Amino acid sequence: MQITDVRTIRIEVPLERSLGVSRGRALDARGAAFVVVETDAGITGVGEGVGPEPYIVERIVEEKYAPRLIGKNPLDIERHWAAMLTDDLYKDRKGQGVSAASGVDIALWDIAGKHHGVPVYRLLGGPVGGDLKPYASDLFWQAPEPMADRAASYVDRGFAGVKTHLGRGVDADKERVAAIRDAVGPETALMVDMNCGYDRPDARRAGRMLAEYDVYWYEEPLSPYDIEGLAALREELAVPIAAGENEYTKWGFQDLFEADAVDYAMPDVMRCGGITEATKICALAETYGTVVTPHCFTTGVGLAASMHVMAASPACEWLEFDVTDFPVYEALFETPPTLDDGRIAPPEDPGLGVSLDPDVIDEYRVD
Ligand SMILES: [Mg+2]
Numbered sequence: 001m002q003i004t005d006v007r008t009i010r011i012e013v014p015l016e017r018s019l020g021v022s023r024g025r026a027l028d029a030r031g032a033a034f035v036v037v038e039t040d041a042g043i044t045g046v047g048e049g050v051g052p053e054p055y056i057v058e059r060i061v062e063e064k065y066a067p068r069l070i071g072k073n074p075l076d077i078e079r080h081w082a083a084m085l086t087d088d089l090y091k092d093r094k095g096q097g098v099s100a101a102s103g104v105d106i107a108l109w110d111i112a113g114k115h116h117g118v119p120v121y122r123l124l125g126g127p128v129g130g131d132l133k134p135y136a137s138d139l140f141w142q143a144p145e146p147m148a149d150r151a152a153s154y155v156d157r158g159f160a161g162v163k164t165h166l167g168r169g170v171d172a173d174k175e176r177v178a179a180i181r182d183a184v185g186p187e188t189a190l191m192v193d194m195n196c197g198y199d200r201p202d203a204r205r206a207g208r209m210l211a212e213y214d215v216y217w218y219e220e221p222l223s224p225y226d227i228e229g230l231a232a233l234r235e236e237l238a239v240p241i242a243a244g245e246n247e248y249t250k251w252g253f254q255d256l257f258e259a260d261a262v263d264y265a266m267p268d269v270m271r272c273g274g275i276t277e278a279t280k281i282c283a284l285a286e287t288y289g290t291v292v293t294p295h296c297f298t299t300g301v302g303l304a305a306s307m308h309v310m311a312a313s314p315a316c317e318w319l320e321f322d323v324t325d326f327p328v329y330e331a332l333f334e335t336p337p338t339l340d341d342g343r344i345a346p347p348e349d350p351g352l353g354v355s356l357d358p359d360v361i362d363e364y365r366v367d
Helices: 054-069 077-085 096-116 144-157 170-184 200-212 227-236 249-258 274-288 300-311 358-364
Strands: 003-020 026-039 044-049 134-137 161-165 189-193 217-219 241-243 319-322
Touching (some): 044 096, 054 077, 096 274, 096 300, 170 200, 227 241, 300 319
Parallel strands (some): 134 161, 189 217, 217 241
């Protein structure tokens, strides 16, 4: 089997509801870059690289990586990973080169699964446990009451955990945490994501407040550049620290682990180096006794890739499940994921179990 083509499909989805996060920032549209790898065996693989800039991922995949891959056997995944990320004289160690390689890597795993006729998690040695436990990822910045109402609706749907996005001042955050905790009750895991919104003193103040509300994890309180600061917070605060969506490769995660910076490591499969690298980060996390909860706030392709990694690693807990009604999410699955008694089963179709249905994609496609 040989790779005959590597290309990208880029989309941009305008959002009906603006997604507000820390420091007054908000998302009004969400983009994505899919990677499509064709073979002479008639098998097509699909991946996704989260840039965050889809047009940069597109350029890197098509101009830098495609020429290195065409004509090669798509099943030689480790070799292709090295060809993209470690063989060059000058290394692209972090950033969008790794994101672009992640998208290619995911597409190659999709091809491998389809070639062998099994879901990707089987190729990775899974499943290690039962179905995955999702938490509802949403609760972007609004007034406390609508955030609390929305949180309660996710608990009613059967989610055992909900995540909110705060970071606009400790007092304003406190009002929202109090309202959400009141709405979801004491049994629901409540995660709080600050999206890197605070400096060290405010992160400390906010962390003490969150502990009063039994917050499950405190996500990205600080800039991802401040690993020492994260470690100091983890040492001082009662609330567990989560971070890693802005980190790349196993070497980047080794820095987090060596610094004792996180209780929950959050590699993004679409950024950290794909399924190949996420699996290794999970293994590394096991050696440090660190729980992995992959960051996943993207399309159905990324969700599927994350589910396969999680289903095959004993280090993983809590599937991040986007409940914002993103139109390119469940709709991309061959068999859409469903919440059953608070759990979601990993895809059973060969490969990732997703496809870029033109009826869904074309509406948002950017040429
Ligand atoms: Mg986050």
